[in-house]
Amino acid sequence: GDAIDEGVALYFPGPSSFTGESILELQGHGGMVVLDRLVQRCVELGARLARPGEFSERAFFNDKMDLAQAEAIADLIDASSVEAARSAVRSMQGEFSRLINVLVEQMIQVRIFVEAAIDFPEEEIDFLQDKALVVNLDQLAADLEKVLAQAQQGAILRDGLTVVLAGRPNAGKSSLLNALAGNNAAIVTSVPGTTRDVLRERITLGGLPLNIIDTAGLRDSDNEIEQEGVRRAWKEIAGADQILFLADATETPNPNLKDLWPEYFQLYPGSTQAVTLLLNKIDLSGHSPGMIDATTIAISAKDKSGFDALGLHLQTTIGYLGHAEGLFSARRRHLVALQNASTLVQNGIQQLKG
Numbered sequence: 470g471d472a473i474d475e476g477v478a479l480y481f482p483g484p485s486s487f488t489g490e491s492i493l494e495l496q497g498h499g500g501m502v503v504l505d506r507l508v509q510r511c512v513e514l515g516a517r518l519a520r521p522g523e524f525s526e527r528a529f530f531n532d533k534m535d536l537a538q539a540e541a542i543a544d545l546i547d548a549s550s551v552e553a554a555r556s557a558v559r560s561m562q563g564e565f566s567r568l569i570n571v572l573v574e575q576m577i578q579v580r581i582f583v584e585a586a587i588d589f590p591e592e593e594i595d596f597l598q599d600k601a602l603v604v605n606l607d608q609l610a611a612d613l614e615k616v617l618a619q620a621q622q623g624a625i626l627r628d629g630l631t632v633v634l635a636g637r638p639n640a641g642k643s644s645l646l647n648a649l650a651g652n653n654a655a656i657v658t659s660v661p662g663t664t665r666d667v668l669r670e671r672i673t674l675g676g677l678p679l680n681i682i683d684t685a686g687l688r689d690s691d692n693e694i695e696q697e698g699v700r701r702a703w704k705e706i707a708g709a710d711q712i713l714f715l716a717d718a719t720e721t722p723n724p725n726l727k728d729l730w731p732e733y734f735q736l737y738p739g740s741t742q743a744v745t746l747l748l749n750k751i752d753l754s755g756h757s758p759g760m761i762d763a764t765t766i767a768i769s770a771k772d773k774s775g776f777d778a779l780g781l782h783l784q785t786t787i788g789y790l791g792h793a794e795g796l797f798s799a800r801r802r803h804l805v806a807l808q809n810a811s812t813l814v815q816n817g818i819q820q821l822k823g
Contacts, residue, residue, distance in 0.1 A: 473506050474498055488524055489531030537566050537803075544627055544798040552676045552796070553626040560623070560798040568616050568797075572810075575609045579817075603821055610814045617807040622790055623799035629671070629678030630787050633705050635730075636715035638686025641749040644770035645715065646670060646683040667701050674780045677789045682709070687732070706733070711786060712744045718754035724765050743786045751775065 685698030768775030
């Protein structure tokens with residue numbers, strides 16, 4: 470019978486609440502002990518703990534939001550940058566869904582001509598030759614491309630770019646990971662082969678979320694543990710969006726990626742992966758920092774020289790536009806659906822004009 474806390478009870482009658490159902494919200498003064506006691510007492514009186522995401526699920530089933538909006542709530546919670554959070558909020562507020570609904574309406578206008586041609590083949594009017602049909606299709610194709618471009622940026626902000634650091638032992642991979650992460654995430658010594666396992670750090674570089682993966686040095690070894698580390702390194706390399714192959718600038722007179730890493734090009738001769746050569750330790754070699762050519766950058770993990778060029782290169786490689794307006798959160802399946810729709814519309818345009 471003792472009081473737990475003094476707080477506020479807010480009643481949200483359905484269907485105007487977040488979930489569309491009547492909700493009672495209890496607000497206390499905070500603190501885990503007080504909140505735990507409050508929740509425990511509610512359970513004793515017949516309530517139960519909500520499942521993860523259950524309020525959003527109820528809102529979805531009660532038509533208070535669509536699936537894209539419900540997923541955007543999870544994206545907002547998991548956002549790793551301000552830009553990612555902003556794009557998730559736009560999707561949560563229905564911006565993505567609104568654009569898709571506009572595209573659907575445009576598609577319906579196109580279908581009117583197609584179905585008329587099917588339903589009334591005996592009519593003298595050739596509905597498919599109507600100039601309005603071509604105009605509508607062209608506009609639909611342009612709008613699809615615009616939404617697809619925005620969705621691609623949203624997917625980048627949501628998923629980030631998976632970047633694998635590869636190279637021979639002692640090339641400075643772990644030092645680069647620590648420099649990018651801003652902390653000593655990896656052990657760094659002068660002993661080759663110090664890194665044996667895969668290390669992961671999630672960082673933000675110029676608003677672009679990066680999943681940085683440090684791997685074991687690539688070399689032949691009789692050591693069973695090191696062999697496993699190399700095997701895991703190749704597994705991460707195979708699934709990377711971007712590979713940064715590090716080489717010691719003091720030992721690399723000819724910075725040619727294919728000469729420095731022939732094993733990769735033998736294993737993946739037709740690979741379309743983005744692979745960039747990083748000439749590290751230029752603080753010792755005397756190289757000027759920055760881009761040497763389109764796929765080679767001179768950097769120093771010690772003093773961070775060349776990092777601006779590296780960040781810009783990663784953004785350019787993935788097509789990240791930075792602080793673009795109107796971005797919304799999107800997922801891979803959204804991109805696939807938009808790409809398929811764009812392809813079909815283009816096929817229709819070619820058939821009409823062909």
